[in-house]
Every structure is written in C-alpha cells, then in structure tokens.
Amino acid sequence: xxxxxxxxxxxxxxSEDSTTTRLxxxxxxxxxxxxxxxxxxxxxKVIQLRDLAHGLTDMMITHVASPAVQAAIDTxxxxxxxxxxxxxxxxxxxxxxxxxxxxxxxSALENLPTVVAATGGSPRHSLxxxxxxxxxxxxxxxxxxxxGIYAASEDWGHADLQRRIDRVGASLGTMLLAGSPGGASGSxxxxxxxxxxxxxxxxxxxxxxxxxxxxLASVGS
Amino acid sequence: MQxxxxxxxxxxxxxxxGKTPSENERIKATxxxxxxxxxxxxxxxxxxxxxxxxxxxxxxxxxLMAHVAAQTKNIQLSTATTLITTTDPVRxxxxxxxxxxxxxxxxxLTMGRGNTGPVYPWFGKDIRQGIPLAVENYQxxxxxxxxxxxxxxxxxxxxxxxxxxxxxxxxxxxxxxxHGSIRSPEIPEQAAFYGDGFFHNNIFWNKEHTExxxxxxxxxxxxxxxxxxxQAIVGLGGQVFIRKNSQDAKREFRPYFxxxxxxxxxxxxxxxxxxxxxxxxxxxxxxERTLSFRDYAGDYQRQLFLMDHAGLPLKxxxxxxxxxxxxVFPVLxxxxxxxxxxxxxxxxxxxxxxxxxxxxxxxxxxxxxxxxAAKDRAKQAEAAQRDHENSK
Numbered sequence: 001x002x003x004x005x006x007x008x009x010x011x012x013x014x015s016e017d018s019t020t021t022r023l024x025x026x027x028x029x030x031x032x033x034x035x036x037x038x039x040x041x042x043x044x045k046v047i048q049l050r051d052l053a054h055g056l057t058d059m060m061i062t063h064v065a066s067p068a069v070q071a072a073i074d075t076x077x078x079x080x081x082x083x084x085x086x087x088x089x090x091x092x093x094x095x096x097x098x099x100x101x102x103x104x105x106x107s108a109l110e111n112l113p114t115v116v117a118a119t120g121g122s123p124r125h126s127l128x129x130x131x132x133x134x135x136x137x138x139x140x141x142x143x144x145x146x147x148g149i150y151a152a153s154e155d156w157g158h159a160d161l162q163r164r165i166d167r168v169g170a171s172l173g174t175m176l177l178a179g180s181p182g183g184a185s186g187s188x189x190x191x192x193x194x195x196x197x198x199x200x201x202x203x204x205x206x207x208x209x210x211x212x213x214x215x216l217a218s219v220g221s
Numbered sequence: 222m223q224x225x226x227x228x229x230x231x232x233x234x235x236x237x238x239g240k241t242p243s244e245n246e247r248i249k250a251t252x253x254x255x256x257x258x259x260x261x262x263x264x265x266x267x268x269x270x271x272x273x274x275x276x277x278x279x280x281x282x283x284x285l286m287a288h289v290a291a292q293t294k295n296i297q298l299s300t301a302t303t304l305i306t307t308t309d310p311v312r313x314x315x316x317x318x319x320x321x322x323x324x325x326x327x328x329x330l331t332m333g334r335g336n337t338g339p340v341y342p343w344f345g346k347d348i349r350q351g352i353p354l355a356v357e358n359y360q361x362x363x364x365x366x367x368x369x370x371x372x373x374x375x376x377x378x379x380x381x382x383x384x385x386x387x388x389x390x391x392x393x394x395x396x397x398x399x400h401g402s403i404r405s406p407e408i409p410e411q412a413a414f415y416g417d418g419f420f421h422n423n424i425f426w427n428k429e430h431t432e433x434x435x436x437x438x439x440x441x442x443x444x445x446x447x448x449x450x451x452q453a454i455v456g457l458g459g460q461v462f463i464r465k466n467s468q469d470a471k472r473e474f475r476p477y478f479x480x481x482x483x484x485x486x487x488x489x490x491x492x493x494x495x496x497x498x499x500x501x502x503x504x505x506x507x508x509e510r511t512l513s514f515r516d517y518a519g520d521y522q523r524q525l526f527l528m529d530h531a532g533l534p535l536k537x538x539x540x541x542x543x544x545x546x547x548x549v550f551p552v553l554x555x556x557x558x559x560x561x562x563x564x565x566x567x568x569x570x571x572x573x574x575x576x577x578x579x580x581x582x583x584x585x586x587x588x589x590x591x592x593x594a595a596k597d598r599a600k601q602a603e604a605a606q607r608d609h610e611n612s613k
Contacts, residue, residue, distance in 0.1 A: 066492065219356050
C-alpha cells in the first residue's frame, strides 16, 4: 500500500531519559511491528510536551498557537492512532499532559484508536489509567483501548513489562489496520463505507457550513 | 480604503506608573481620542460594547457615537462590536437609526457575538445559542430596517404585530452592516447571504485563520451573486505601536505588552509580533506589515487599529495617533489605492448606499435571480417537484 499509517506518541515525560517517553515509544514500536507483520508500515511521530511547555501556556492565555504547538496539534489531528503517556503526579496525569489536551479542538481525537500509558514511583497509582486518563480521552471521543499500561519503577526490572507492551502493541496494531484503506481483514472489501466508523475523517470546519437558508429555517425565521 | 481606529474601552493600570484612570477619565479620554482621529483626517472611529468591568465601552454604543458625531464633521462612526446576541434587535434598529439621523449618515456597525460568557445569562440568553441568536436577531433587525410594518414571531423574543421601528433609516437606507467573527464560519456565511461586509479582528489569532475566514466569505459572496470574489467587502483589525525609531518603540511598549490584559504574562513581544499582526516599530515597518495583510486578505476596504489599550496614557495614545495619521495612513492610503483594481469597490458610505438604493441595486438576501444560489434553489425545487410527481 502507498498509504502509510501514522502513529502519534504524546508524552509528558520531563527528564532527558524519561521512562514515560520510553514507555510510549515502546508501545508505538510494538504496534508498528504488528502492522509490519501485516505488510503495512507505520510512521511514528513523537511529541515531547516538555519542548512545548511555554508554547502551550502562551496558547492558553492568548489562543495563538506557536508554529511548534500547531505542528504538534496537526500531527495528532492527522494521525491514525495515538499513544498518550504521562507520569503520575499527585494521583493524576501531570499538568503539562492536561494542557496539551486542553488546547486541542473538541473533535480532534474523535474515533482515534488510543492507548493510555502512565509511569509512577510505586504500583499503588496504577488506577491513574482508569480514574484520570481514560475519562479525559473518552470525553474527547477517542477510541480508548481496554488495555493500557502502567509501569512503576520496579516494573523496569521485569521481562513481564515487555510482554505487556507487546500485547497492547498488538491490539493497537489491529486497530490501525482496521482503519487503514487496504488493511482490513478478509471479510471487508476496500470500500470504506462498508466499515463505518473505523476510517477516521479529519474534520474541516469549513467543509460543512450549513447553508444560510437552513440556518434561518432552524430558528424559524 | 478606509483607515481608522477602534477602542474596547478597557480601564487598565499603566504598568509604568501604577496609575489606573478613573472611569470618568477613561470615558473622557475616549472622546478626546475620537476627536483627534477626526482632526487627523482618519476615516473611521469604532467603539466596542461592554457590560462588565474593567471596560467602560458603552453598553449602548449610539450614546458615544451621538456625542462624537456632535463634535465632528467627517469621520465615520462604527462599532467593534455591537452585541447582536444579547441586545434586542428592536433597540438596535431604533437606536442606530436615530444616531444615523443625528450624524447625517456617518454611521455603520459591526455585529459580534461577544466573548464574555456571563453577558448571555445577564440578558436572559443562553450562550450555547450564540449562532441561532445571531441569525434570528439579525434577520429581524434587517426586516425592521427594510419593512415598515413587521409581523414577527421567533424563538428568542416577544412576537411583533404590525410593528414599525422608529425613526425610519435616513433616506430609507439603513446603516451598512459588517459581521465580525474570529473563527465561526456561519458568520461569514451570514455576511455573504445578505451582501453585507465581513470584519475580522485579525489581532489575537494566527493569520491563517483570518485568511480562511476571508476566503470563505468571498466565495460565498460571489455564490449569492452580490459581486465577484474580489468585490466582497472586507475589513480587518490590527494593533500597532509606533516610534520614529524601531528600538524606541519596542522599549517603550514592552512593559505595556508584558502586562496587557489579554496576552500579558504570556508570549514574548517578539514571538507575538511574529505570530500575529501586532507590529511594534517605525512608521515604515508598520506600513510594510499592514500592506502585507493584502497578501492573505486580498484587496480590502477597511483597516482599523486598536491604539488605546493596555493602560497606555492618553498623552501617549495621542502621540501614537499623530504618527499613525501623519506618517502611516497617507502612505497606506496611496499604496492600497494604487494596488486596488478599478472593479473592486471602496467601503460603502451613506452616499454610496443612497446612490445604490436609488439605482434599484440593493443586494437581495440570498441572491438575485442571476446568482448561482438562485440557480441551485431552482434546481432543488425542480428535483423536489419531480420526486413529488413520481410518488403520486
């Protein structure tokens, strides 16, 4: 297929060798391997929110997106899948993580296959995936996969983490293929209409402006 | 090309002195600023409408417009913006007609939906109905100005039976209307439907948004048959601070920028000037930047600048107006006029609208019989008729 898939990794990791970023990238790599096995290819685009911290704050204040922030938003908007990864701060995702999703359009994640991932110092925070990340991304209408990954410090010493990553990656890979033009399983043909909801349409706010006569009719004038 | 200024009437502390003007000082300063604009031969003075501190823009702009009209002879008085969502369209029709008479026709207005959420509930409205309110209210306003006896029933106000808005517009020609919106495409659609103007504030947003909104408005203006794509009536906002020397301008404006109500404590002056139309520099820099708006908005008819905000003291604002009126506007007017092709109209004035009315060439809402819109409607009606026949 000439149509390549894009997988965005949004990571709120802060340090140079952040385990959050490492986790996000590992999930993306596992998804990419799964897609490769099916004969397609995924471009992985990593968005380091740390680099956008000033731009995101400026945008909250002024609504003006810096070129770097706009590029990050466009990457997510045009992606076929998303890995959203945050460290756990005070029993939730970090403020920086939330800031990115605060400035993105309400419909930007609609029907976007998404994996949530979080890191923390202790396994006691593992519910952050379900109590904080999942509600936020569900609000934004992302298709959040049932499997997510929480990695505590101690998990980085066990081979089990990679097994979990591979499993989540395989799920995400399947979702990416389901949404790709040529990648659906045999029971579907290449007609997108046969698989409603899986092929994501990037919404253009100017493409569907109601004709003014129908706007008038809607208020009964 | 109409060149002028607009004010939003913010009462802001001057960060260099710690002094906040009283409401009285700010209101009187606004009048001084308007008179100075007239003195300098500027074309337009526009005022905002506000219902909340820290603003003292009038809750009903015609009060200020009438006061300025009485002390000026030439300058066009406009709004930036009139709140079409929360102001009763009957009062807009009557108050702006009245001031149009007082000002001998030197009045037009820009419709906006407002960006202060609580204003809606304060006036018994629901902010989620912003677009439907703008649609119904303006349709009623349009009828009140164009029809002597109006029967009306709608979703948002008391019905009317045989109602006549008084006074009638001067010479039977209502004030010209611009519709302003930063990013809701329904508003340029509305402006195009009626053959009205479209104004983009062009200040707090990347220029790509302005470009798309203007492009969409122009396409729809042509579709409704009011003229070609490049004949649509476009106005833009802008924001400048000028000193003879570019470095002086930046040094003097920086504390005001850094503490400004909207963008203060956010981006750097350098980033914000790169990303938005704000220009801080010499007259030549302001001229070049403003001329570049034409690259993405096409040949347009009105350019207004915000000059008196962020706590700038009156003395500084008046100096700014001198520089704008004496060194920037004459060059801009000459350059814009030289660039504009002959078939692209100037901004409407009362005189040009009266001439258009007398020639029987007023725009027909939704497009006259020769418009693409009318042809599409006829086609749809035909198809519906066929379906009807077939279903018999």
